[in-house]
Amino acid sequence: MTYTVVGAGGFQGGAVVRRLLAEGHRVRGVSRDGRTLPGTEPFAADLLDAGRLAAAFEGATGASVTLPMLEDPAQAEAMAATLVRAARSAGLGRVVLNLGNRVPAVPTRVAVFEGRRAATETLLGSGLPAVVLRAPVYLDNLLAPWVAGPLVHQGVLGYPLPADARVSWLSHADLAEATLAALTVDGVIGQALDIGGPEALTGPELAAAVGSALGREVVYVAQDVEEFATGLAHALGPAMAEGVAGTYRWIAAEDPSLYAESPGTKLLGVEPAPARAWAAAQPWRELA
Numbered sequence: 001m002t003y004t005v006v007g008a009g010g011f012q013g014g015a016v017v018r019r020l021l022a023e024g025h026r027v028r029g030v031s032r033d034g035r036t037l038p039g040t041e042p043f044a045a046d047l048l049d050a051g052r053l054a055a056a057f058e059g060a061t062g063a064s065v066t067l068p069m070l071e072d073p074a075q076a077e078a079m080a081a082t083l084v085r086a087a088r089s090a091g092l093g094r095v096v097l098n099l100g101n102r103v104p105a106v107p108t109r110v111a112v113f114e115g116r117r118a119a120t121e122t123l124l125g126s127g128l129p130a131v132v133l134r135a136p137v138y139l140d141n142l143l144a145p146w147v148a149g150p151l152v153h154q155g156v157l158g159y160p161l162p163a164d165a166r167v168s169w170l171s172h173a174d175l176a177e178a179t180l181a182a183l184t185v186d187g188v189i190g191q192a193l194d195i196g197g198p199e200a201l202t203g204p205e206l207a208a209a210v211g212s213a214l215g216r217e218v219v220y221v222a223q224d225v226e227e228f229a230t231g232l233a234h235a236l237g238p239a240m241a242e243g244v245a246g247t248y249r250w251i252a253a254e255d256p257s258l259y260a261e262s263p264g265t266k267l268l269g270v271e272p273a274p275a276r277a278w279a280a281a282q283p284w285r286e287l288a
Contacts, residue, residue: 002026004056007066008036016064019176030056047079050086057090062183066098071243076115080122095130096182102134102258110246120192131182132192136259139171139278152288155216158223160248163203165256168196174272181268193264197272200260213279225249
C-alpha cells in the first residue's frame with residue numbers, strides 16, 4: 001500500500017515514515033520544500049494549497065498529517081479545511097491528523113490549544129474517514145542539547161512542568177506505532193484519541209527513570225517557563241516559542257493533569273515503551 005506522510009521532514013513525521021517503511025509500505029514524503037527521508041517518494045506541497053495537497057494524496061490508501069505549531073488559530077483551522085478539500089478530491093481512504101499536543105476540555109485563551117481544537121472540529125465534522133491523535137509531551141524532547149547536557153553532566157532534568165504534574169510521556173517511535181494503528185484498525189474513525197505512554201509520571205519519577213539509564217542520581221527541576229521560552233526562541237523564533245510557553249503556563253495554572261490519561265492508546269491496541277526502557281536505549285553521552 002501507499003501512504004502519504006505530510007510533515008515527513010520533521011521529527012514526528014519522520015518517525016511515521018520510518019515505521020511505514022519498516023512495515024513494507026510505499027511512502028510519499030511531503031514537506032514544503034520536498035525534503036524527506038531516504039526510501040520515500042519526495043513531494044513538495046503546502047497545507048494551504050488544496051490542489052497541490054490533493055496531488056500528494058492521489059493514489060494513496062491513507063495519509064498521516066502532522067499539524068505544524070501555529071500561533072494563529074485561524075491558520076490552523078484553514079489548514080484543516082484545506083486538508084478536507086484535498087482528501088475529498090483525492091478520494092483518500094483515511095486521514096490521521098497528529099496534533100502534537102492535547103486539547104483542554106474547555107476553551108482557553110491559549111492560541112496553540114484553540115488552533116488544534118478548531119482543526120479537530122473542522123476535520124471530524126467533515127464526514128471524511130478521519131482520526132485525530134492528541135499526544136502528550138514527547139520523551140524525545142529530553143534529547144535536545146539544552147536538556148540532555150545538564151542531565152548528563154549535572155544530573156539535573158529541567159522541564160517547564162510542575163514537579164507533581166503526571167505526564168504519560170510518549171516517544172516519537174510510539175507515536176508512529178499509534179499512527180500506523182490509526183491508519184489501519186477498525187473502530188476508531190471519527191474520534192479524537194488521547195494517546196500516551198503506559199505510565200503517568202511525575203517529574204521526579206521521570207528523573208529516576210532517566211537516572212537509571214545514566215547510572216546516576218538525577219534531580220528534577222521545574223524550569224521557569226519564561227526562561228524556557230527565551231531558550232526556545234533561539235531554535236523556533238520568538239513567536240512560536242511564546243506559543244509553546246503559553247501551553248505550559250496554562251497547564252501549571254489551570255490543569256496539571258492534562259497529559260496524565262491516555263485512553264486512546266488502548267483503543268488503538270498499541271503498547272508504548274515505559275520511560276525507563278526508552279531512556280536505556282538512548283545515546284546520552286553522544287548527545288551531550
